Amino acid sequence: MAGARPGGPAVSASLLEVRGLSRWFGGLAAVQGFEIAVAEGQIVGLIGPNGAGKTTIFNLLSGTLRPSAGEVRLAGASIVGRAPEAIARLGLARTFQDLRLFRRLTARENVVVAAFCRAPNSLVSWTFPRHQKGLAGFARQAEELLEFVGLTDKAGDLAMYLSHGQQRRLEVARALATGPRLLLLDEPAGGLGRMESEIMTRLIQRIRASGVTLVLIEHNMHFLMPLVDRVAVMNFGRKIAEGTPAAIREDPEVVAAYLGTAQARARA
Numbered sequence: 675m676a677g678a679r680p681g682g683p684a685v686s687a688s689l690l691e692v693r694g695l696s697r698w699f700g701g702l703a704a705v706q707g708f709e710i711a712v713a714e715g716q717i718v719g720l721i722g723p724n725g726a727g728k729t730t731i732f733n734l735l736s737g738t739l740r741p742s743a744g745e746v747r748l749a750g751a752s753i754v755g756r757a758p759e760a761i762a763r764l765g766l767a768r769t770f771q772d773l774r775l776f777r778r779l780t781a782r783e784n785v786v787v788a789a790f791c792r793a794p795n796s797l798v799s800w801t802f803p804r805h806q807k808g809l810a811g812f813a814r815q816a817e818e819l820l821e822f823v824g825l826t827d828k829a830g831d832l833a834m835y836l837s838h839g840q841q842r843r844l845e846v847a848r849a850l851a852t853g854p855r856l857l858l859l860d861e862p863a864g865g866l867g868r869m870e871s872e873i874m875t876r877l878i879q880r881i882r883a884s885g886v887t888l889v890l891i892e893h894n895m896h897f898l899m900p901l902v903d904r905v906a907v908m909n910f911g912r913k914i915a916e917g918t919p920a921a922i923r924e925d926p927e928v929v930a931a932y933l934g935t936a937q938a939r940a941r942a
């Protein structure tokens with residue numbers, strides 16, 4: 675919750691604050707009046723049926739899409755209308771539901787390229803000899819991140835030859851390479867088998883332990899519910915509920931709209 679200190683600037687207790695966020699596509703309200711506050715250190719889940727507006731919310735937060743209306747604050751700073759690169763530099767990173775790796779680059783190269791986003795210089799200037807030390811730093815950081823996500827032995831492999839689970843973890847390493855405070859993961863367990871899901875669960879727990887705040891979109895309730903502190907539920911572009919996993923599981927409107935449906939049951 676934001677509050678005004680008497681005589682001082684507005685103070686924000688939340689890392690992420692979203693108010694009245696809306697996006698129309700022609701006559702379709704993909705997201706309407708979405709509100710959420712995420713405190714530093716939390717993991718928040720975002721669930722709902724296909725087409726409910728979850729990915730659109732990530733697109734609006736990360737600057738890929740411009741909101742039709744609403745306010746988004748990251749660590750107190752308004753980020754609406756800023757370019758995705760600027761928002762990334764302010765500490766927000768995200769992964770994509772449909773995996774957006776450079777398929778013909780190695781795992782290591784994928785992470786190094788992502789790290790450039792945080793660099794103050796243009797991409798071309800990194801070819802100058804005076805930046806060689808900086809480049810070595812990126813390479814070292816890439817090795818550390820690949821180790822963190824368990825892909826050290828795949829560092830030299832082309833991304834396209836990694837398994838689906840390995841590719842999902844490489845996406846997480848790429849997102850972490852920009853040094854985020856807030857990480858948005860769009861279906862991190864999508865298409866994963868049980869063993870890879872468990873590896874992803876532990877990875878997300880270690881990311882939180884490292885001080886990063888997370889928002890997760892997921893259809894796999896078995897994966898999501900034990901991980902999150904709170905869940906927000908979307909349906910037809912609107913948030914219909916928010917609460918602890920236990921409260922959300924019992925919410926009749928959520929059960930009717932999503933949790934009791936064949937789609938959610940199939941993935942639980």
Ligand SMILES: Nc1ncnc2c1ncn2[C@@H]1O[C@H](COP(=O)(O)OP(=O)(O)OP(=O)(O)O)[C@@H](O)[C@H]1O
Pocket residue numbers: 699702704722723724725726727728729730731771
């Ligand atoms: N760029 C776009 N142009 C037009 N319509 C869009 C666009 N992006 C999303 N939509 C529409 O907005 C609605 C919300 O889509 P969104 O991708 O956010 O859903 P979702 O909750 O992520 O669904 P899923 O669980 O299937 O990934 C859908 O009706 C979708 O067709």
Ligand SMILES: [Mg+2]
Pocket residue numbers: 728729730771
């Ligand atoms: Mg989606």
